[in-house]
Amino acid sequence: MLGLLLIVVAGAAFIMAITPSVGSAWSLARKEATAHHAPFPGPPVSHRFSAALIATEDHRFGSEPGVDPIAIGRVLFAGITGGGDQGGATLYQQVAKVLYTPNQGGVPTEIKQIALAIKLKYSYTDPQVLRMYAAIVYFGHGFYGLQAASCGYFGRQPNHLSWPQAAVLAGLVQAP
Numbered sequence: 001m002l003g004l005l006l007i008v009v010a011g012a013a014f015i016m017a018i019t020p021s022v023g024s025a026w027s028l029a030r031k032e033a034t035a036h037h038a039p040f041p042g043p044p045v046s047h048r049f050s051a052a053l054i055a056t057e058d059h060r061f062g063s064e065p066g067v068d069p070i071a072i073g074r075v076l077f078a079g080i081t082g083g084g085d086q087g088g089a090t091l092y093q094q095v096a097k098v099l100y101t102p103n104q105g106g107v108p109t110e111i112k113q114i115a116l117a118i119k120l121k122y123s124y125t126d127p128q129v130l131r132m133y134a135a136i137v138y139f140g141h142g143f144y145g146l147q148a149a150s151c152g153y154f155g156r157q158p159n160h161l162s163w164p165q166a167a168v169l170a171g172l173v174q175a176p
Contacts, residue, residue, distance in 0.1 A: 038145030066121030
């Protein structure tokens with residue numbers, strides 16, 4: 001059992017070592033936002049939107065180490081038993097996906113996203129991660145970033161969203 005644990009730890013250390021640094025995440029987010037004509041970093045993420053987003057997408061945001069071990073276990077169990085897609089990507093993993101592994105898939109990519117998510121968690125503050133996320137995700141109907149989505153759907157700035165409007169926007173972000 002100890003040997004297996006050592007192999008897992010060594011494998012995790014190797015994966016962390018070969019994945020890129022996330023020191024460039026802020027500049028990559030700026031490039032991503034700029035490519036979609038979204039302001040970056042954009043306004044601070046409003047409390048209502050961040051609360052709705054966390055409740056919808058990642059209710060353990062801030063307390064997890066960049067990945068949600070409970071969600072990973074649920075996803076693995078569903079894969080073994082033939083269950084459907086359970087979701088399980090944290091906001092950190094979603095930022096990693098958009099910035100570092102766009103249009104990529106498969107188990108190696110998911111492992112890379114996990115390593116990058118852990119690095120993001122310990123390299124940026126939670127408000128910084130939320131701000132990157134809000135600036136780069138797609139909200140549908142051609143709206144990239146919270147600013148464009150808030151103005152486009154509701155005709156108001158993100159800090160003036162009502163609770164229902166914030167919840168609708170948080171729910172619009174599908175599989176970033």
